[in-house]
Amino acid sequence: MKADSNSRTGRIGVAGTALLFERLGWIFREQPIEDYGIDAHLEVVESNTATGKLIALQIKSGKSWFKEKTTDGFVFRGKTDHLEYWQKHSLPVMVVLYDDEEEIAYWQAVNSSNVPKTNKAWKLIIPFEQQINILSLKKIQEFSRKLTATNGYTILSFQDVSHGGAKRYSANILLSKESGGVTKRSTR
Structure with missing residues (x-):
């Protein structure tokens, strides 16, 4: 073979x-x-x-x-x-x-x-x-x-979305149930 x-x-x-x-x-x-x-x-x-x-x-x-x-x-x-x-x-x-x-x-x-x-x-x-x-x-x-789990939350993604002269970041964050946070949805 x-x-x-x-x-x-x-x-x-x-x-x-x-x-x-x-x-x-x-x-x-x-x-x-x-x-x-x-x-x-x-x-x-x-x-x-x-x-x-x-x-x-x-x-x-x-x-x-x-x-x-x-x-x-x-x-x-x-x-x-x-x-x-x-x-x-x-x-x-x-x-x-x-x-x-x-x-x-x-x-x-x-x-x-x-x-x-x-x-x-x-x-x-x-x-x-x-x-x-x-x-x-x-x-x-x-x-x-x-992926960093710290103090009741996990950062799922973190990205620099800066443009022009403005420095900006975007993050997706997952909160744990233990964090005691209240989930709110707001629209503007």
């Missing part, structure tokens, strides 16, 4: 990414059963303490993922159903490109501000400087705070 080289390349990407994060002291949990666009969960570790902050990872490996480039990074193109799944996911999602020859992984957060639509679907630029290494941990930690 012939071995599937695509499957082997994918396994190398997941294992290589796991090794990079494990060496940095973070917790990597592969999703071995029924992968629907999330290959692993990553738990942020701060000061040798597991934080409970999780990030979902979609990992791609092999030369074909590194062919298309801009001056800033690699171009990742995907299907619309994957993007919709990731944007509705309960965890923040990152796409990771693993270069198995160089043993380097590049990452980018998936959010509406960095995913332009194209004629056929969408694309995501994965910056050359966003390698999985000690220098990127702080930025990944900040991204992991997409």
